[in-house]
Amino acid sequence: xxxxxMEWYLPVIWSLLLAVAIAMYVVLDGFDLGMGILFPxxxxxxxxxxxxxxxxxxxxxxxxxxxLGGGGLLVAFPLAYSIVMPALYLPVIFMLLALVFRGxxxxxxxxxxxxxxxxxxxxxxxxxLAAFFQGVLLGGFVQGIxxxxxxxxxxxxxxxxxxxxxxxxxxxxxxxxxxxxxxxxKTDGAAAAxxxxxxxxxxxxxxxxxxxxxxxxxxxxxxxxxxxxTTPNLFYLAPVPLLTLxxxxxxxxxxxxxxxxxxxFGVIGLFLLGYVGIGVSIFPYLVPPSLTVWETAAAPASQxxxxxxxxxxxxxxxxxIAFVYWLFRGKVREGEGYH
Amino acid sequence: MLARIQFAFTVSFHIIFPSFTIGLAAYIAxxxxxxxxxxxxxYHRIARFFTKIFAVSFAMGVxxxxxxxxxxxxxxxxxxxxxxxxxxxxxxxxxxxxxxxxATFLGIMLFGWNRVPRGLHVFSCVMVAVGTTLSAFWIxxxxxxxxxxxxxxxxxGVAHPVDWLAVIFNPSFPYRLAHMVTACYLTTxxxxxxxxxxxxxxxxxxxxxxxxxxxxxxLIAILAPLQAFIGDAHGLNTLAHQPAKIAAIxxxxxxxxxxxxxxxxxxxxxxEAEERNDYQIAIPHLGSLILTHxxxxxxxxxxxxxxxxxxxxxxxxFAFRVMVGLGIVMILVGxxxxxxxxxxxxxxxxxxxxxxxxxxxxxxxxxxxxxFVTEVGRQPWVAYGILRTADAISPVEGWAVATTLALFVFxxxxxxxxxxxxxxxxxxxxxxxxxxxxxEGVPSRPLASAxxxxxxxxxxxxx
Numbered sequence: 001x002x003x004x005x006m007e008w009y010l011p012v013i014w015s016l017l018l019a020v021a022i023a024m025y026v027v028l029d030g031f032d033l034g035m036g037i038l039f040p041x042x043x044x045x046x047x048x049x050x051x052x053x054x055x056x057x058x059x060x061x062x063x064x065x066x067x068l069g070g071g072g073l074l075v076a077f078p079l080a081y082s083i084v085m086p087a088l089y090l091p092v093i094f095m096l097l098a099l100v101f102r103g104x105x106x107x108x109x110x111x112x113x114x115x116x117x118x119x120x121x122x123x124x125x126x127x128x129l130a131a132f133f134q135g136v137l138l139g140g141f142v143q144g145i146x147x148x149x150x151x152x153x154x155x156x157x158x159x160x161x162x163x164x165x166x167x168x169x170x171x172x173x174x175x176x177x178x179x180x181x182x183x184x185x186k187t188d189g190a191a192a193a194x195x196x197x198x199x200x201x202x203x204x205x206x207x208x209x210x211x212x213x214x215x216x217x218x219x220x221x222x223x224x225x226x227x228x229x230t231t232p233n234l235f236y237l238a239p240v241p242l243l244t245l246x247x248x249x250x251x252x253x254x255x256x257x258x259x260x261x262x263x264x265f266g267v268i269g270l271f272l273l274g275y276v277g278i279g280v281s282i283f284p285y286l287v288p289p290s291l292t293v294w295e296t297a298a299a300p301a302s303q304x305x306x307x308x309x310x311x312x313x314x315x316x317x318x319x320x321i322a323f324v325y326w327l328f329r330g331k332v333r334e335g336e337g338y339h
Numbered sequence: 340m341l342a343r344i345q346f347a348f349t350v351s352f353h354i355i356f357p358s359f360t361i362g363l364a365a366y367i368a369x370x371x372x373x374x375x376x377x378x379x380x381x382y383h384r385i386a387r388f389f390t391k392i393f394a395v396s397f398a399m400g401v402x403x404x405x406x407x408x409x410x411x412x413x414x415x416x417x418x419x420x421x422x423x424x425x426x427x428x429x430x431x432x433x434x435x436x437x438x439x440x441x442a443t444f445l446g447i448m449l450f451g452w453n454r455v456p457r458g459l460h461v462f463s464c465v466m467v468a469v470g471t472t473l474s475a476f477w478i479x480x481x482x483x484x485x486x487x488x489x490x491x492x493x494x495x496g497v498a499h500p501v502d503w504l505a506v507i508f509n510p511s512f513p514y515r516l517a518h519m520v521t522a523c524y525l526t527t528x529x530x531x532x533x534x535x536x537x538x539x540x541x542x543x544x545x546x547x548x549x550x551x552x553x554x555x556x557x558l559i560a561i562l563a564p565l566q567a568f569i570g571d572a573h574g575l576n577t578l579a580h581q582p583a584k585i586a587a588i589x590x591x592x593x594x595x596x597x598x599x600x601x602x603x604x605x606x607x608x609x610x611e612a613e614e615r616n617d618y619q620i621a622i623p624h625l626g627s628l629i630l631t632h633x634x635x636x637x638x639x640x641x642x643x644x645x646x647x648x649x650x651x652x653x654x655x656x657f658a659f660r661v662m663v664g665l666g667i668v669m670i671l672v673g674x675x676x677x678x679x680x681x682x683x684x685x686x687x688x689x690x691x692x693x694x695x696x697x698x699x700x701x702x703x704x705x706x707x708x709x710x711f712v713t714e715v716g717r718q719p720w721v722a723y724g725i726l727r728t729a730d731a732i733s734p735v736e737g738w739a740v741a742t743t744l745a746l747f748v749f750x751x752x753x754x755x756x757x758x759x760x761x762x763x764x765x766x767x768x769x770x771x772x773x774x775x776x777x778x779e780g781v782p783s784r785p786l787a788s789a790x791x792x793x794x795x796x797x798x799x800x801x802x
Contacts, residue, residue, distance in 0.1 A: 056449075057447070071427075074419055085411075093409075097750050099402055103399075301424075
């Protein structure tokens with residue numbers, strides 16, 4: 001790249017926007033998928049109702065960020081989209097099917113009587129599998145994709161590695177954690193107490209997964225080691241793991257002290273730090289390890305056209321989403337639903 | 340081929356739900372506005388009832404829609420690369436302007452009944468309706484561009500946008516949008532009509548059932564014939580831009596030397612191998628009359644196109660006849676119903692009400708037929724004149740596609756039967772208003788309120 005013209009800035013802006021969309025998705029759908037992962041551990045059917053009511057008004061909007069993630073990749077980086085999707089074909093489809101099950105379970109469970117337990121299973125199973133395959137996708141993406149002539153050139157099971165499976169389990173644990181702290185914030189009584197106890201179990205587990213991934217990636221992928229462990233990068237990047245540890249400790253203290261809201265926002269912070277860590281490892285590659293954001297970018301005219309819309313629409317969207325969260329603020333009491 | 344079957348399956352499954360929810364959102368918004376405007380608790384009760392059905396259908400639409408946004412890449416990666424610059428932003432705008440709007444305000448619409456002021460609830464319903472319609476706007480723009488591409492240039496085999504207005508408002512888009520949105524309203528109207536007929540016929544919730552029937556019939560009597568005109572205009576537009584599709588729809592192989600005008604083939608068995616129709620029943624000149632609005636003008640027959648640029652004939656030919664046939668049924672049902680309403684006999688005419696309970700799928704079948712006509716008729720192209728379907732496919736091995744196809748059929752089978760089962764259960768439970776309808780009017784004058792409701796339905800069809 002010579003000169004820093006529009007061809008340089010646009011893909012950078014778009015990769016940041018896409019990163020924001022995916023981060024929004026991971027946090028927002030993270031807690032409602034996590035709530036689904038915790039579903040089988042609920043003590044009673046009323047507690048299940050309470051858990052579901054806590055996310056019912058939001059889940060549709062939360063999953064829309066996933067469409068924006070996929071759509072955004074197509075809009076801004078069609079070449080990357082056309083390589084990543086076939087490469088991760090099976091986990092993408094498995095994740096989508098799992099989301100289908102859990103999505104309809106929200107509504108079906110509400111209408112069902114005798115078959116309700118089936119939709120409980122569909123909801124919990126769908127949520128857990130969707131989280132697992134999102135982790136697998138993350139792993140499959142980080143470990144790299146085989147590309148020849150600007151097209152995917154590997155087999156349908158290339159993604160299936162111990163690293164990807166580990167990421168899958170890690171994401172399940174992470175979503176379960178954010179689901180727990182969501183319930184601490186949004187429910188009361190026995191449900192909240194149980195969620196608080198579980199959060200304290202899950203928090204160390206999630207830290208362990210983050211630690212393993214942080215060590216595994218630089219050992220297995222030299223390009224990532226080079227990014228982190230050379231000067232001066234080392235000094236700029238050192239705060240990321242340090243802040244993670246400090247924040248994890250703070251979340252632990254907040255849970256101990258009985259804070260309701262702080263743990264949730266603390267865990268969001270942990271997620272974002274982990275996310276930044278992954279971003280640092282990968283950027284500027286969009287199809288690691290071969291194609292960068294610039295090589296896969298859409299035509300500038302397409303990126304500009306979409307950027308204009310995004311600049312106007314994103315604040316509006318964030319505004320009315322915030323409004324709905326404010327409208328349904330407060331705790332969902334036991335036996336209370338919005339229906 | 341498997342990837343095509345899979346996509347056809349998931350997209351056909353998906354389209355059922357939006358075509359219902361676009362109309363239903365508008366209907367619920369209309370009901371709520373009527374509720375605010377007239378204060379009749381009846382409208383509130385019906386709105387609340389259909390909101391529950393809306394929730395189930397919308398959930399199925401959302402989850403099957405998420406699948407599609409990824410299948411462009413998993414199944415059609417080469418398509419994404421070649422036309423992504425043009426199609427991508429249209430889908431992006433759909434997400435930004437429509438999906439977030441409808442998904443977010445849906446939360447208030449479903450769960451806000453006791454939590455927000457009445458005005459805000461009505462506003463949310465209107466926003467959901469606006470969102471679903473905007474969504475139709477963008478996705479149909481993208482689809483129309485694939486049918487009649489405009490405003491782009493091809494550089495190194497990849498489409499680049501030149502003029503966005505020309506891309507969005509490409510030649511077939513206004514016709515397709517009008518045709519599809521009207522189709523959605525008709526589909527919903529027939530579901531509402533069938534539910535209303537079920538209540539009136541069985542004597543459960545007769546008051547609500549009558550309101551549903553009046554509103555639906557008023558809309559159908561106007562929109563069904565209007566749809567015939569829109570469809571005709573759409574057909575002429577297709578003849579101008581995709582003449583091979585029209586030739587396939589009409590199973591028109593060649594203009595006979597010496598004969599003038601194109602006949603209209605009522606029935607035939609298109610024989611693609613020998614390039615002729617078997618068992619043909621045709622009316623001379625009618626084809627010319629419909630498509631060129633003249634007695635003698637002709638249009639190109641299929642034989643004038645090279646074999647590898649012809650669409651398959653049988654699917655567009657038959658699907659088109661199903662669509663038009665059901666459209667005629669819709670017009671007749673609508674007019675007959677309005678006639679009976681006018682003669683004060685609608686709610687007592689059992690021979691009309693009894694079969695009407697089961698008419699709800701008519702719109703869905705018609706819409707699916709219409710999509711088969713236009714999508715199969717576009718073949719062998721995925722983006723007309725730019726990219727062939729055969730070249731658009733992803734480099735994924737056959738067994739992987741076969742596995743996921745089986746999974747899709749399995750999962751969608753469960754979800755679809757579950758959806759139908761639970762929607763039917765909601766209908767069986769019926770509208771249960773928290774408030775009791777205050778007595779209004781006198782039973783001897785049911786027509787006054789009938790006229791009012793019908794007028795209201797006609798005056799606010801788009802809200």
